[in-house]
Amino acid sequence: MNQSMKFCTSCASPLNIRLPQGDNRERHVCSECGEIHYQNPKIVTGCIPEWEDRVLLCRRAIEPRHGFWTLPAGFMENGESAQQGAARETMEEANARVRIVQLYATFNLPHIDQVYMLFRGQLLNADFSPGEESLETCLYEESEIPWDELAFAVVRETLVHYFSDRKQGAFVPRVGDINRLPGAGRDYQVTML
Numbered sequence: 001m002n003q004s005m006k007f008c009t010s011c012a013s014p015l016n017i018r019l020p021q022g023d024n025r026e027r028h029v030c031s032e033c034g035e036i037h038y039q040n041p042k043i044v045t046g047c048i049p050e051w052e053d054r055v056l057l058c059r060r061a062i063e064p065r066h067g068f069w070t071l072p073a074g075f076m077e078n079g080e081s082a083q084q085g086a087a088r089e090t091m092e093e094a095n096a097r098v099r100i101v102q103l104y105a106t107f108n109l110p111h112i113d114q115v116y117m118l119f120r121g122q123l124l125n126a127d128f129s130p131g132e133e134s135l136e137t138c139l140y141e142e143s144e145i146p147w148d149e150l151a152f153a154v155v156r157e158t159l160v161h162y163f164s165d166r167k168q169g170a171f172v173p174r175v176g177d178i179n180r181l182p183g184a185g186r187d188y189q190v191t192m193l
């Protein structure tokens with residue numbers, strides 16, 4: 001279990017890790033009231049904001065990967081759709097309005113228990129500026145993308161497929177797994193469906 005949790009959110013008693021009856025994996029179980037606290041992957045929803053032949057990237061003003069470039073994305077909130085979340089993140093990080101047109105990339109990141117859903121979104125106009133979590137926002141065409149300064153593997157992989165598809169003239173939805181390789185570095189392995 002990657003996510004640590006010490007106390008019951010119902011009664012504040014300490015949690016034990018054990019196998020509940022009829023289950024097939026260990027869970028956090030309250031020592032007092034018996035509540036089972038399930039932990040499941042989180043959805044990160046985000047956008048590839050498009051303007052003519054360029055995409056909008058944000059330079060991160062927050063950790064992790066402060067100063068590196070990313071697509072606007074963040075944890076999905078309760079009560080919203082993934083598409084709404086992608087548009088909201090684009091507004092929050094780049095003060096930009098988009099019309100969501102397609103779910104383009106879905107990536108599983110099992111080592112951090114996250115699933116990324118990245119949508120293509122057409123910018124409604126060329127008005128954008130850094131939000132609270134961004135240092136800079138900039139439209140890039142393929143040849144200008146700062147490939148060595150991208151924040152995350154999932155952003156790199158998405159953009160590689162995106163520009164390849166753009167050349168072919170058709171955007172094919174992609175599904176893949178990104179696994180961090182053992183060791184201290186940022187090496188990773190990608191497996192596409």
Ligand SMILES: [Zn+2]
Pocket residue numbers: 008009010011012013030031032033034035
């Ligand atoms: Zn409890």
